[in-house]
Amino acid sequence: MRVVNVWIVAIFLGFTSLVQAQEAAPHEQINPPFGFYWAESQKEINQVLERARAKVLTKQVQQGREAWTITGLIQPALKRTVLYFGAAKTLVEVELQYEHAEWDLPAYEEFFNSARKRLESRYGPPTVLARDKKPQGDIMQTVVGYQWQQSGSSIELFFYSAERNNDVFRSVSLHYRAG
Numbered sequence: 211m212r213v214v215n216v217w218i219v220a221i222f223l224g225f226t227s228l229v230q231a232q233e234a235a236p237h238e239q240i241n242p243p244f245g246f247y248w249a250e251s252q253k254e255i256n257q258v259l260e261r262a263r264a265k266v267l268t269k270q271v272q273q274g275r276e277a278w279t280i281t282g283l284i285q286p287a288l289k290r291t292v293l294y295f296g297a298a299k300t301l302v303e304v305e306l307q308y309e310h311a312e313w314d315l316p317a318y319e320e321f322f323n324s325a326r327k328r329l330e331s332r333y334g335p336p337t338v339l340a341r342d343k344k345p346q347g348d349i350m351q352t353v354v355g356y357q358w359q360q361s362g363s364s365i366e367l368f369f370y371s372a373e374r375n376n377d378v379f380r381s382v383s384l385h386y387r388a389g
Contacts, residue, residue, distance in 0.1 A: 240333075240363040240386060242304040244283055246293075248363065248388040249300040252276075255293060264291075275302070287313075287321075289381075302389065308382040315371070318380045322369045325382065326356060329367060333358035339366065349374045363388050 242248065244262070246255065255278075259266065264282035267290075271277070276299070280291040287310045294303035308321065330336065336356035343352040352371040357364055366385040371378070 240360045240365050242301065242386045243306065246301055246304060252295060252299050255301060302387070304386045306384040309380070313380070315380070318369065318382060322382050325367055325384070329358055329365065333360065
C-alpha cells in the first residue's frame, strides 16, 4: 500500500505540473500538454515526438479523425497518449490515459479526486458530464466525467471502471480539446 501511495503522490505532482504549465487565465484558451499547440501540423508533431523519443504505436481513423496512439511521453502512470487530427491534418485533441497495475479502487479514486480538485482550483466548477454506475450484461460499469470550458478549448476528466468477478479494468483519462 505504501508503494501505491508513493505512486499517487508522484503522479499528482506530475499532473499538477502539467496543469500548472497551462498558465491559462480565466477565459483564455486551454493549451494541449507537452508543448503541443492547437492546429499544429502532423509534421510538426512528429518532430516533437522524435525529439522526445516517443513512439507512435498506431495511426488509424476514429470517428472521421486520424488518431495516433503514442507511448514514451514521460509522466508517472501515463499509459498512453492519443493525438487526434482534424480534417486539415492539424491537432484538435490530446487524450492522456492513466493506468497502473498496482492501483486498487481507492488509489484510482484518490488520483481522480486530486486531479478534479486541481482543475477546479484552476478553472472553477466543472460541468458534470457523467456520473453513472450500472450493469452492462454481466459487467458493472462506472463512468464519472467532468468538463471545464474556456474560450475556444476545453478539458475533460473521466474515470472509467469495468468489473466482472475478478476481472477489473480501470482508467483515468484527461482530454484536452480545441474548439
